[in-house]
Amino acid sequence: MLKDWVKATRPEDEEIAARLEKARAELAGRQMAIKEKKLPVLVIMDGWGGAGKGGVLGKVIKNLDPRFYKTETLAKPGEDELRRPFLYRYFARIPEAGKFSFFDGSWMDEVTKARLSGETGDGAYKRQLNSIRRFERTLSDNGYLLVKFFFHISKNEQKKRLSELEEDKSTSWRVEKWDLWQNKHYEKCMDVYDEYIEATDQFIAPWYFIDSKSRKWAELQVTEQLVRSIDTALQNSGRAATVLQNTFPLVSMPKLSEVDLSVSVSDEDYKQELKDLQEELADLHNKIYQKKIPVVIAYEGWDAAGKGGNIKRLTAALDPRGFEVHPIASPEPREKNRHYLWRFWTRLPKDGHIAIFDRTWYGRVMVERLEGFCSENDWQRAYNEINEFEKELDDWGAVILKFWVHIDKDTQLARFNDRQATPEKQWKITEEDWRNREKWDLYESAIDEMIQKTSTEYAPWHILESNDKHYARLKALRTVIEAINEKL
Amino acid sequence: MLKDWVKATRPEDEEIAARLEKARAELAGRQMAIKEKKLPVLVIMDGWGGAGKGGVLGKVIKNLDPRFYKTETLAKPGEDELRRPFLYRYFARIPEAGKFSFFDGSWMDEVTKARLSGETGDGAYKRQLNSIRRFERTLSDNGYLLVKFFFHISKNEQKKRLSELEEDKSTSWRVEKWDLWQNKHYEKCMDVYDEYIEATDQFIAPWYFIDSKSRKWAELQVTEQLVRSIDTALQNSGRAATVLQNTFPLVSMPKLSEVDLSVSVSDEDYKQELKDLQEELADLHNKIYQKKIPVVIAYEGWDAAGKGGNIKRLTAALDPRGFEVHPIASPEPREKNRHYLWRFWTRLPKDGHIAIFDRTWYGRVMVERLEGFCSENDWQRAYNEINEFEKELDDWGAVILKFWVHIDKDTQLARFNDRQATPEKQWKITEEDWRNREKWDLYESAIDEMIQKTSTEYAPWHILESNDKHYARLKALRTVIEAINEKL
Numbered sequence: 001m002l003k004d005w006v007k008a009t010r011p012e013d014e015e016i017a018a019r020l021e022k023a024r025a026e027l028a029g030r031q032m033a034i035k036e037k038k039l040p041v042l043v044i045m046d047g048w049g050g051a052g053k054g055g056v057l058g059k060v061i062k063n064l065d066p067r068f069y070k071t072e073t074l075a076k077p078g079e080d081e082l083r084r085p086f087l088y089r090y091f092a093r094i095p096e097a098g099k100f101s102f103f104d105g106s107w108m109d110e111v112t113k114a115r116l117s118g119e120t121g122d123g124a125y126k127r128q129l130n131s132i133r134r135f136e137r138t139l140s141d142n143g144y145l146l147v148k149f150f151f152h153i154s155k156n157e158q159k160k161r162l163s164e165l166e167e168d169k170s171t172s173w174r175v176e177k178w179d180l181w182q183n184k185h186y187e188k189c190m191d192v193y194d195e196y197i198e199a200t201d202q203f204i205a206p207w208y209f210i211d212s213k214s215r216k217w218a219e220l221q222v223t224e225q226l227v228r229s230i231d232t233a234l235q236n237s238g239r240a241a242t243v244l245q246n247t248f249p250l251v252s253m254p255k256l257s258e259v260d261l262s263v264s265v266s267d268e269d270y271k272q273e274l275k276d277l278q279e280e281l282a283d284l285h286n287k288i289y290q291k292k293i294p295v296v297i298a299y300e301g302w303d304a305a306g307k308g309g310n311i312k313r314l315t316a317a318l319d320p321r322g323f324e325v326h327p328i329a330s331p332e333p334r335e336k337n338r339h340y341l342w343r344f345w346t347r348l349p350k351d352g353h354i355a356i357f358d359r360t361w362y363g364r365v366m367v368e369r370l371e372g373f374c375s376e377n378d379w380q381r382a383y384n385e386i387n388e389f390e391k392e393l394d395d396w397g398a399v400i401l402k403f404w405v406h407i408d409k410d411t412q413l414a415r416f417n418d419r420q421a422t423p424e425k426q427w428k429i430t431e432e433d434w435r436n437r438e439k440w441d442l443y444e445s446a447i448d449e450m451i452q453k454t455s456t457e458y459a460p461w462h463i464l465e466s467n468d469k470h471y472a473r474l475k476a477l478r479t480v481i482e483a484i485n486e487k488l
Numbered sequence: 489m490l491k492d493w494v495k496a497t498r499p500e501d502e503e504i505a506a507r508l509e510k511a512r513a514e515l516a517g518r519q520m521a522i523k524e525k526k527l528p529v530l531v532i533m534d535g536w537g538g539a540g541k542g543g544v545l546g547k548v549i550k551n552l553d554p555r556f557y558k559t560e561t562l563a564k565p566g567e568d569e570l571r572r573p574f575l576y577r578y579f580a581r582i583p584e585a586g587k588f589s590f591f592d593g594s595w596m597d598e599v600t601k602a603r604l605s606g607e608t609g610d611g612a613y614k615r616q617l618n619s620i621r622r623f624e625r626t627l628s629d630n631g632y633l634l635v636k637f638f639f640h641i642s643k644n645e646q647k648k649r650l651s652e653l654e655e656d657k658s659t660s661w662r663v664e665k666w667d668l669w670q671n672k673h674y675e676k677c678m679d680v681y682d683e684y685i686e687a688t689d690q691f692i693a694p695w696y697f698i699d700s701k702s703r704k705w706a707e708l709q710v711t712e713q714l715v716r717s718i719d720t721a722l723q724n725s726g727r728a729a730t731v732l733q734n735t736f737p738l739v740s741m742p743k744l745s746e747v748d749l750s751v752s753v754s755d756e757d758y759k760q761e762l763k764d765l766q767e768e769l770a771d772l773h774n775k776i777y778q779k780k781i782p783v784v785i786a787y788e789g790w791d792a793a794g795k796g797g798n799i800k801r802l803t804a805a806l807d808p809r810g811f812e813v814h815p816i817a818s819p820e821p822r823e824k825n826r827h828y829l830w831r832f833w834t835r836l837p838k839d840g841h842i843a844i845f846d847r848t849w850y851g852r853v854m855v856e857r858l859e860g861f862c863s864e865n866d867w868q869r870a871y872n873e874i875n876e877f878e879k880e881l882d883d884w885g886a887v888i889l890k891f892w893v894h895i896d897k898d899t900q901l902a903r904f905n906d907r908q909a910t911p912e913k914q915w916k917i918t919e920e921d922w923r924n925r926e927k928w929d930l931y932e933s934a935i936d937e938m939i940q941k942t943s944t945e946y947a948p949w950h951i952l953e954s955n956d957k958h959y960a961r962l963k964a965l966r967t968v969i970e971a972i973n974e975k976l
Contacts, residue, residue, distance in 0.1 A: 006737040009940070137691055203625055203692055208733050228731055232865060235728040240720045245696050245713075249494040377720060452497070 001201060002150065002194045007211040016216050023223040028063045030230045035068065037237045038097035040144050040338070041230065044106035045222075047151025048189075049179030050161040051212040056151070057104055059219045060226070069100035074109065083292070083350040085396040086110070086128070087135055091345040094144065096337035106148075107132055108200075112192050113178075116185075127395060129199045134388045140204040141241035141381060142339050145233040148205060149222055150197065151212040155186040240377040248387045249457040255448050256463075261408050264468035274470075277477040278317035284484045285318050285354070292351040293487055294398040297480065298360040301405025303433045304415040306469040310405060311356055313473045314480065323354035328363070340364055340374075340382075341389055351397070360402075361386055365450045370442055383453040394458040399487050401480055404451065405464045405472060409440055489689060490638065490682045495699040504704050511711040516551045518718045523556065525725045526585035528632050528826070529718065532594035533710075535639025536677075537667030538649040539700040544639070545592055547707045548714070557588035562597065571780070571838040573884035574598070574616070575623055579833040582632065584825035594636075595620055596688075600680050601666075604673075615883060617687045622876045628692040629729035629869060630827045633721040636693055637710060638685065639700040643674040728865040736875045737945040743936050744951075749896050752956035762958075765965040766805035772972045773806050773842070780839040781975055782886040785968065786848040789893025791921045792903040794957040798893060799844055801961045802968065811842035816851070828852055828862075828870075829877055839885070848890075849874055853938045858930055871941040882946040887975050889968055892939065893952045893960060897928055 011019070034041060045053040061069055072093050081089045087107070095101035111128050114120045120128065139146050153161070162179055165171045182189050201207050208225050212218045265273070288295060297314070301307045315323060326347050335343040341361055349355035364386070369379040393400050407415075416437070419429040436443070455461045462479050466472035499507070522529060533541040549557055560581050569577045575595070583589035599616050602608045608616065627634050641649070650667055653659045670677050689695050696713050700706045753761070776783060785802070789795045803811060814835050823831040829849055837843035852874070857867040881888050895903075904925070907917040924931070943949045950967050954960035 001735060004737065005735060008734070008738070009740050203690065203730055203732075206730055206732050225733075228868070232728045232730060235865070236724075239727055240723040242691055242694055242720060243716055244691075244694050246496070247489060247493060249492065250496070252497055377723070380716075 001198050001207070002152065002209060003190060005152070005209050007152075007209075010211065010214065010217050013216075016220055020216060020220045020223065023220060023227060024063045026227045027060070027223050027230075030227060030234075031065055031068050033234055034100075034230065035098040037234055038143075038337075039230070039233055039237060040095040040097050041100045041147070041233075042095055042103070042139065042144055043100065043147045043149070043226065044103040044108070045149050045151065046106055046108045047149070047210070047212065048153050048158050049176065049182050050158050050165065051151035051153045051210075052215055052218060053104055053149075053151050055215055056210075056212075056219045056222055057102055059215075060222060061102065063223075064100065068098075069102060070095065071102045071104065074103055074105045077110065080350065083294075083352075084348050085392045085398075087131060087392060088345060088348060090135070091339075091342060094139065094338060094342060096334060097143075098337070107135075108196060112189075112196050115192050115196075116189060129196070131392060131395065132200055133202060136200065136202060136205045138341075138385050138388065139339065141385075142378075143237065143239075144339070145229060146205040147226060147229045148200075148207050149210050149225075150193075150207055151210045151218065153212050155183065157213060158183050158186070240375070241381055243377070243380045244384050246384060246387065246453065248391065250453075251455050251457055251460045253451050253455045253461060254463075256404075256406060256444055256451075259406055259463055259465060261406065261411075261465050261467040263465050263471050265471045265474060267470070270470040270474065273474050274313065274477070277474060277481060278313070280481055281314070281317040281477060281484075282319070284481060284488075285322055287488060288354075288399075288484060289319075289322050289352045291488065293484075294349050294351045294393075294396065295354040295480075295484065296349065296393055296398050296400050297354065297356045298362070298400075298402045299356065299358050299405065300360055300362050300366070300403070301464070301466070302407050302412055303436060304412050304419070304428075305405040305407045306466045306472060307358060307405050309469055310403075310464065310466070310473050310476050311358060314356065314476060317477070318354060322352070323356060324349065325356045325358060328357060328359040340368075341385070344389070348393075361389065362402075362450060362454075366443065366446055369446055370439060383450070386454055387456055387459075390454075390456065390459040397487075399483050400459040401483055402454075402459060402461045403464050403476060403479075404447070404461055405466045407466050409437075411467050412437065489686050489695070490640065490697060491678060493640070493697050495697075498699065498702065498705050501704075504708055508704060508708045508711065511708060511715060512551045514715045515548070515711050515718075518715060518722075519553055519556050521722055522588075522718065523586040525722055526631075526825070527718070527721055527725060528583040528585050529588045529635070529721075530583055530591070530627065530632055531588065531635045531637070531714065532591040532596070533637050533639065534594055534596045535637070535698070535700065536641050536646055537664065537670050538646050538653065539639035539641045539698075540703055540706060541592055541637075541639050543703055544698075544700075544707045544710055545590055547703075548710060549590065551711075552588065556586075557590060558583065559590045559592065561592045562594060565598065568838065571782075571840075572836055573880045573886075575619060575880060576833060576836060578623070579827075579830060582627065582826060582830060584822060585631075586825070595623075596684060600677075600684050603684075604677060604680055617684070619880060619883065620688055621690060624688065624690060624693045626829075626873050626876065627827065629873075630866075631725065631727075632827070633717060634693040635714060635717045636688075636695050637698050637713075638681075638695055639698045639706065641700050643671065645701060646671050646674070728863070729869060731865070731868045732872050734872060734875065734941065736879065738941075739943050739945055739948045741939050741943045741949060742951075744892075744894060744932055744939075747894055747951055747953060749894065749899075749953050749955040751953050751959050753959045753962060755958070758958040758962065761962050762801065762965070765962065765969060766801070768969055769802070769805040769965060769972075770807070772969060772976075773810055775976060776842075776887075776972060777807075777810055777840045779976065781972075782837050782839045782881075782884065783842040783968075783972065784837065784881055784886050784888050785842065785844045786850070786888075786890040787844065787846050787893065788848060788850050788854070788891070789952070789954070790895050790900055791924060792900050792907070792916075793893040793895045794954045794960060795846060795893050797957055798891075798952065798954070798961050798964050799846060802844065802964060805965070806842060810840070811844060812837065813844045813846060816845060816847040828856075829873070832877070836881075849877065850890075850938060850942075854931065854934055857934055858927060871938070874942055875944055875947075878942075878944065878947040885975075887971050888947040889971055890942075890947060890949045891952050891964060891967075892935070892949055893954045895954050897925075899955050900925065 045057055047053055077089055090107050115125055136146055162175050162183060165175045197207050210218050210221050299307050299311060344361045364382040365379050368374045390400055416429055419425040451461045464472040464475050533545055535541050565577055578595050603613055624634055650663055650671060653663045685695050698706050698709050787795050832849045852870040853867050856862045878888055904917055907913040939949045952960040952963050
């Protein structure tokens with residue numbers, strides 16, 4: 001694609017100047033429309049070293065109100081970022097609704113550099129390209145406009161520019177070793193870039209090549225294309241996206257109504273086993289810390305099913321420096337203004353650490369679905385989006401555990417009444433709990449669908465029978481221990 | 489993709505029956521909505537021989553009003569179809585707005601069979617996959633819903649079914665040699681299908697795999713998915729599509745204002761050269777007929793520029809059995825109800841023949857653009873769509889000639905006045921001509937843009953300076969002769 005790309009004829013300077021004035025004004029004018037329609041715009045600028053991305057970026061943002069954009073220079077991942085899935089740093093930086101983010105360099109940089117250095121083998125590279133395709137698609141499906149530019153110059157032009165920069169003492173610091181290496185191995189780099197571009201050139205986020213021989217001409221191409229892309233996206237706000245078929249291997253799961261809730265454990269056995277399991281887990285926590293294995297534990301369950309107590313028995317076994325519990329309530333404004341998975345991406349643990357989520361991303365297909373907080377198209381797409389999210393965690397090497405803490409309707413009623421009758425427990429029961437209880441059947445069928453559609457081989461659901469809370473606690477501990485042992 | 493696809497658990501018969509009843513009613517209910525929103529729906533059913541596509545198709549259409557759908561069984565291309573570009577037969581069969589077309593087998597069949605037989609080499613196969621990706625994208629961009637099903641059964645299941653069909657005399661005729669070959673080489677076929685599916689699995693037209701072990705279950709999957717896809721498409725009617733950057737090699741062209749219109753030829757020279765060139769062309773017409781080379785000649789130009797007379801001098805040299813002139817007026821209802829290129833696809837010549845278009849597909853970026861007959865997004869996308877269309881003709885081996893018959897504004901005025909003053913020429917001049925003339929400047933800049941953006945190396949524009957009509961006629965003949973000679 002890039003290889004046989006033929007540049008458009010560059011217009012006369014006069015025409016460039018006239019069109020640039022017009023395009024700059026148009027781009028500035030689009031800011032309010034973007035804000036009103038809550039369109040998030042992510043612009044990535046990749047290309048050859050010395051092609052002048054930075055310069056053009058500087059010019060483009062001059063047309064914009066600083067409250068409406070952020071720029072990100074994505075150099076090498078930092079130490080903290082290296083300990084998360086490779087998409088983490090990009091997901092963390094997506095713009096909020098109604099604003100621009102400009103990336104000087106993108107995930108393309110990171111992935112192609114590792115490929116060029118031979119660090120990434122064929123299989124891993126294919127996986128990364130798949131991850132990137134999915135990432136870009138889920139952004140688009142969730143209403144993000146993603147505009148991808150590649151700044152192109154020839155080998156000779158690059159050589160000329162790098163020498164000029166080097167010769168001048170005031171600019172020589174800008175020439176990196178990498179740029180020189182790239183120029184020396186221009187053809188090899190071209191092969192890798194061309195392959196990358198072809199693999200990631202999707203109609204929802206196509207590549208635009210920028211002829212970067214002259215800076216004004218480059219700025220004009222970028223600005224005009226931005227205006228065009230924004231106009232298309234504004235017309236399409238509210239667009240429904242195609243619901244994809246599942247392609248991940250699923251394990252077969254029972255319906256909630258088929259789960260035997262009569263299982264229980266004696267007090268004596270409970271005490272002994274709890275002690276044993278907690279000791280075992282404490283030991284394992286050290287091992288995963290040393291081996292830098294990340295663990296993600298997701299808790300969902302009926303109100304009053306005993307999630308809190310269950311989590312407590314787990315954390316009691318853990319070194320407080322090595323885990324974090326994330327209670328998930330309704331999203332804050334800055335969360336609501338972003339992709340619904342953003343607040344979970346940004347809460348992922350470092351490797352070697354454990355993150356426990358008290359309520360999770362599955363809210364999308366339960367409460368958001370049933371209360372109409374998202375469109376039907378949104379929650380129907382979410383099963384696949386969630387499987388893809390967890391696939392990233394799996395590719396990263398994480399242990400993933402998902403617990404459904406289960407009780408029956410009568411047990412819930414008994415516990416609600418008990419809470420209401422016991423002064424020190426009254427804070428635990430609200431009107432909303434009673435309202436949710438009325439929708440038990442609707443929830444049950446949504447949960448059945450969720451468990452069927454998201455029990456992948458790499459991240460299956462585990463049902464914790466919690467009519468007897470003790471039984472459920474032991475089962476949680478056992479399940480976590482088993483999963484960690486398997487990974488070690 | 490297909491290889492590691494994991495089937496969903498098949499529900500109990502009772503659940504299937506209940507959901508099927510619901511889904512059938514829903515599909516039937518969608519017919520009016522499709523009609524009202526003028527949504528064209530193209531459903532393709534591919535899959536293993538014996539997987540039961542035909543049976544399911546028969547069931548699905550039972551829910552539909554026969555006025556609203558067509559079914560197409562795409563067996564081998566016929567002799568006539570083999571003489572056109574390979575997408576011709578599929579483009580010709582796209583549904584009209586508001587209706588369904590069901591294809592029992594699709595372009596996948598044709599392309600993978602030829603690949604399996606070794607008939608298609610690596611390069612040609614890559615080209616075909618590209619053509620198919622573009623074809624499916626341009627359908628989607630132009631408002632078509634394309635739903636792609638692959639009916640999947642295991643090797644053993646296929647073997648069992650084929651033997652059962654063969655043993656029964658009343659059904660043995662349904663087993664084709666190809667089916668048996670496919671079962672014998674199941675793994676090899678699987679490799680090719682998987683590669684094809686991965687290459688053509690675009691988010692605008694994803695693949696849906698159908699677990700075809702039981703017919704009712706297969707029908708349910710198809711019907712439910714159809715309803716879901718239709719609902720998404722109905723929500724998105726009027727969606728603008730991303731405008732892609734040109735990726736085809738362009739040649740540099742002058743602006744119309746830079747063309748020297750003072751060129752002319754003496755009467756004497758004209759007569760002699762006309763005779764010579766026509767003889768030469770007549771001779772070449774025989775050769776392209778024998779060598780089965782198709783020729784597509786497109787005429788556009790200003791009103792009164794002399795298109796008619798120019799075409800006449802060309803056809804005077806040709807054997808009437810080997811060419812056809814297509815005068816293109818505003819589209820008829822059945823044309824307006826389809827992709828705007830449909831009426832040109834269906835008018836392509838057979839190989840060895842010449843098709844001359846008096847006005848063309850370029851109406852999209854001239855009159856349709858300027859009169860607002862299509863949206864801005866439509867005509868902006870059209871440059872690339874047209875380049876892709878002509879690429880198909882080029883891949884097919886056609887000689888492609890595009891003439892812009894050019895005069896200046898004064899010459900047009902003189903000819904208009906002459907027409908008005910001459911009784912036998914008055915039919916040639918209408919109010920519309922005068923109205924168009926008022927928009928000369930708008931047209932000129934649209935034409936400049938068109939010529940810049942669609943002068944690909946494989947199908948460049950030729951400007952015929954027609955202030956002197958004789959000069960233009962000779963140049964047309966010379967250009968045609970040269971292009972044919974080059975191809976021979």
